[in-house]
Amino acid sequence: MKHISIGELDVSRIGLGAMSMSGYYNIGDGSDEESIRTIHRAIDLGVTHIDTAEIYGPFTNEELVGRALKGRRDQVVLATKFGLVSHASGGPRVIDSHPTNVRTAVEGSLRRLGTDHIDLCYQHRVDPNTPIEDTVGALAQLVVEGKVRYIGLSEAGSATIRRAHAVHPVAALQTEYSLWTRDPEAELLPLLRELGIGFVPYSPLGHGFLTGEIRSPDDLSDDDWRKTNPRFTGDNFQRNLRIVDEVKAVATEVGSTPAQIALAWLLAQGDDIAPIPGTKRVARVEENTAADGVELSVGQIERLNNLTPAVGERHDEGNMAVIDR
Numbered sequence: 018m019k020h021i022s023i024g025e026l027d028v029s030r031i032g033l034g035a036m037s038m039s040g041y042y043n044i045g046d047g048s049d050e051e052s053i054r055t056i057h058r059a060i061d062l063g064v065t066h067i068d069t070a071e072i073y074g075p076f077t078n079e080e081l082v083g084r085a086l087k088g089r090r091d092q093v094v095l096a097t098k099f100g101l102v103s104h105a106s107g108g109p110r111v112i113d114s115h116p117t118n119v120r121t122a123v124e125g126s127l128r129r130l131g132t133d134h135i136d137l138c139y140q141h142r143v144d145p146n147t148p149i150e151d152t153v154g155a156l157a158q159l160v161v162e163g164k165v166r167y168i169g170l171s172e173a174g175s176a177t178i179r180r181a182h183a184v185h186p187v188a189a190l191q192t193e194y195s196l197w198t199r200d201p202e203a204e205l206l207p208l209l210r211e212l213g214i215g216f217v218p219y220s221p222l223g224h225g226f227l228t229g230e231i232r233s234p235d236d237l238s239d240d241d242w243r244k245t246n247p248r249f250t251g252d253n254f255q256r257n258l259r260i261v262d263e264v265k266a267v268a269t270e271v272g273s274t275p276a277q278i279a280l281a282w283l284l285a286q287g288d289d290i291a292p293i294p295g296t297k298r299v300a301r302v303e304e305n306t307a308a309d310g311v312e313l314s315v316g317q318i319e320r321l322n323n324l325t326p327a328v329g330e331r332h333d334e335g336n337m338a339v340i341d342r
């Protein structure tokens with residue numbers, strides 16, 4: 018597996034997102050045992066970048082990742098996120114990046130992950146009520162204490178990134194980026210390159226849609242988060258299937274799978290891009306990790322660049338409203 022640098026942090030260029038091991042997608046599918054086997058298989062295949070968050074579960078995903086990493090902690094760059102649980106008031110799904118909350122969250126993450134340091138600690142969503150300078154100041158203090166090695170932002174806009182980076186170097190921005198979500202290309206990617214910040218695309222498989230495995234809304238359980246996502250609902254679902262068919266055509270030509278094409282296209286966007294596809298199954302982590310060896314021709318990249326655009330916002334109204342722009 019090839020490695021790249023995000024900021025100054027060395028990671029395998031394909032990582033593993035652990036979120037779907039603790040809910041969100043087809044809840045009830047899979048098991049903790051298979052999830053742990055998936056993390057172990059990823060490490061055996063050379064994946065060194067594992068991504069979790071305090072809010073996943075909440076809390077149980079970090080516990081699961083912590084269990085899986087017992088005895089293997091030093092083999093990975095462990096990334097987690099804070100800021101979507103308010104420990105002072107409100108609890109889960111309340112945005113809070115006040116310095117006191119940052120410290121409480123990080124202490125909790127360290128405990129659940131069974132480690133004395135977080136390699137990459139992200140603010141999950143920008144907190145409109147706390148100046149980013151205060152949040153990053155609190156993180157910088159945790160770096161001094163050795164509890165955090167590098168800091169990151171998620172779904173932060175350009176102005177916030179500049180302000181944060183002026184207080185303490187930001188190693189990575191984690192934001193949605195994939196064949197059907199190209200928004201970061203216009204403004205964010207050039208800024209990150211100017212500042213030497215790495216980019217970690219989340220949902221690189223379009224929440225699973227780009228793999229071609231989801232052909233009907235009935236493939237999703239009723240409590241699946243995607244049932245409320247505009248791209249997976251109503252007419253949009255059927256219209257977006259056209260994109261999958263175009264990806265499949267390239268996959269057939271290359272002799273790979275649509276998931277591998279989606280990842281190979283992201284890798285072709287630059288040596289500062291480290292996607293974190295999510296899965297809770299061994300067979301899929303094997304498939305996704307093998308995208309490291311998939312080469313796309315200039316013509317194939319061009320065809321993928323020109324895919325039919327997605328129909329529907331990438332998040333519902335409530336989730337779009339808390340994205341910093």
Ligand SMILES: NC(=O)c1ccc[n+]([C@@H]2O[C@H](COP(=O)([O-])OP(=O)(O)OC[C@H]3O[C@@H](n4cnc5c(N)ncnc54)[C@H](OP(=O)(O)O)[C@@H]3O)[C@@H](O)[C@H]2O)c1
Nearest residue numbers: 034035036219220221222223224225228276294295296297
């Ligand atoms: N910063 C943020 O705000 C944010 C938001 C969302 C996600 N994330 C991070 O990004 C990671 C990845 O994003 P994501 O999980 O939302 O989306 P994703 O990686 O685009 O897709 C994951 C979905 O695709 C399925 N899948 C994975 N590989 C597959 C394959 N080869 N064939 C068919 N289906 C496959 C998974 O199912 P199974 O699990 O059943 O295999 C899961 O339902 C998350 O785990 C999380 O760490 C961050």
